[in-house]
Amino acid sequence: MQRIYLDHSATTPVRPEVAEIMMEYMTNKFGNPSSVHSFGREAKEALENARSQVAALIKAQPEEITFTSGGTEADNLAIIGTALKYADKGKHIITSAVEHHAVLHACEHLEKMGFDLTVLPVDEYGIVRMDDLRQAIRDDTILITIMHANNEVGSIQPVAEIGRLAKEKGILFHTDAVQSLGKIPVDVEEMNADLLTGSGHKIYGPKGIGFLYIRKGVHLSPLVFGGAQEKKIRPGTENMPGIVGLGKAVELAGQEMDSEMPRMTQLRDKLIKGILERIPDVRLNGHPTLRVPTNVNVSFEYVEGESLLLSLDMKGIAASSGSACTSGSLDPSHVLLAMGICKEVAHGSVRMTLGRDNTGEQIDYVLDVLPEIVQRLRDMSPLYQKSRKECEGCTRTK
Template identity: 65%
Template sequence: MKRIYFDHSATTPVDPEVAKLMMEYMLDKFGNPSSIHAYGREARKAVEEAREKVAALIGANANEIFFTSGGTESDNLAIKGVAYANRKKGNHIITSAIEHHAVLHTCEYLEKQGYVVTYLPVDEYGMVRVEDLKKAITDKTILISIMFANNEVGTIQPIKEIGQIAREKGIYFHTDAVQAAGNYPIDVKEYNIDLLTLSGHKFHGPKGIGALYIRRGVRIEAIQHGGGHERNMRAGTENVPGIVGLGKAAEIAKNEMAQKMAHIQRLRDKLIRETMAKIPHVKLNGHPTQRMPGNANFSFHYVEGESLLLNLDLKGIAASSGSACTSGSLDPSHVLLAMGLSHEVAHGSLRISLGRGNTEEEVDYFLTVMPEIIERLRSMSPLYGKQPAAMSSNPCSHCHHH
């Protein structure tokens, strides 16, 4: 059976060029970048070249890039680091209800330490309203942390406007750009972004490596202490193979960005259009146009997400029902609930995230198996086909919030 990978928001395959380069820095050029002999200097040079490539991907300067173990660590460093360094100035943080748990749980942790956090609601498309943000700002606000694009529904936030407001008010602006960086054009200067999180494995780099962009002059404290690596921002011997791999992946992503986006978006638009046409009682989640090129998120009424994924997997298709980090949990997605979906409908959600390797044939295959799967699962549902005629126009009027 042919296997099809439609879960690029969870992770991506490492580019062969990236893997080849990493191998070199494991086997031959294995020096510690802090050593002063030739082996060390060779490793140091590679780390600094990678720093320049990551900076170029987001329009930053090389000295504003700090390597971390990935998105979660970068989010923690950005939010805690700014909170601790600016506590004399204020203790108020603004974020959104649909952030990744690396942001939400970090903010909840800070609340226990006396910080005050505002969680902005989102509209039906999963977008933060700029007016809500303006109203939430107080003279104690020290940080605004809003994701660039949502990992589940793909909605791209009004980052430019948020950055503008933050800059005018003298408040630091952090964006978790894990889904967007390497997959969507970003310019930190144009968007007035002070801190930005990115992760290698979302754009064909290795897992366990990421970066935090910190604009020069931002007041921030390290949260990991030791030998003063990464200009005292993150102690610990650098993960040289990972860093080199991240640099190469960033370089490739920058060069291929435009053609990759066009290819993926064309496939995604076809997948959305035909799924909506072939299957009744289905809802597209997320913004119709302001969304990541590869993301399609649907709710299928009267279907349970878990059984949907298992059935697709039996047909060789890998997809997801939300974020990979929480897919082990049976709670409906906090993102879909924040967008106003009922528990029942949120449970029937499916995320398809396309990547550069996907083909039109794969989309066609999905479009042939999907209607059969939905039909079969619905025939087993106690709710499907039982509603009176008056209700059938709104497939969800039987749903209620628990």
């Protein structure tokens, strides 16, 4: 049986070119970049080369990149680091209801420490309204943290407008770009971003490595203490295999974006169109066009998402419900609920996220097997039976 991976927003396979360079820095070139001898200098050079590779993709300066253990740590450093540094200026932070838990939970932690939090609602597509943001800004607002692309429904936020407003008001703007990096252009100047988060394992790099872009002139309080690495903002001996792997992954993503973006968009739209045409009582979650090229998120009414995932898995198709971090729980997705989707429909939602290994033939196969699976699960659903009975005698066909 063929295996089709449609969960690239959870994680991606490490590219061979990335694995190759990582191996080199685990074996032959194992030096510590803080050492003065040739082994150390070799590592230091690779560290700075990776920093330049990351900076180039997001149009930043190399010295504005700080390596972290991943997206979660970068989000925490951006939010808590800003709050601790600028607490004298104000204690109000603005975020949105659809952020990743790495952002939401960091903000909630600050709330417990005495900071004030405004969580903006979103529209039916999961997008923040600029008017809501304008109204939420106060004299003591020190940070706006709103993601670039959503990990569950793929919707793209108006980050350039948000950044412009933040700049006008003298407020720092952080954006989590974990799900947009390498998929759509990410430009810190266009976005007016002061802080931006990225992660290696979503772009065919390794897990356990990420970065925070910190605009020149913005200062953060560190969250860990130790040596002088990463300008003391993030001390600890650098994860060299991870860092060179991230650098390579970012470089390749940048080179291929122009060709992969339209290909992914085509596959995404083929999958969405096919599902909506072949299966009744389905809704697309997220914005129809303002979404990353790799994201498909649909709710199948009268179907339990977890059962659908298991049935798909038996056919060799790997998809997910909710984000990777919450799919272990049966709570409905906070993102879908924030978009006004009811609990029952949210429970029937499935996310399929495309990647460079997917093909048109694979999408055809998914479209062949999905209608049968959905129908079989609906036939077993008491809710579906009830809805059909309610429709007996009326002209509406289910």
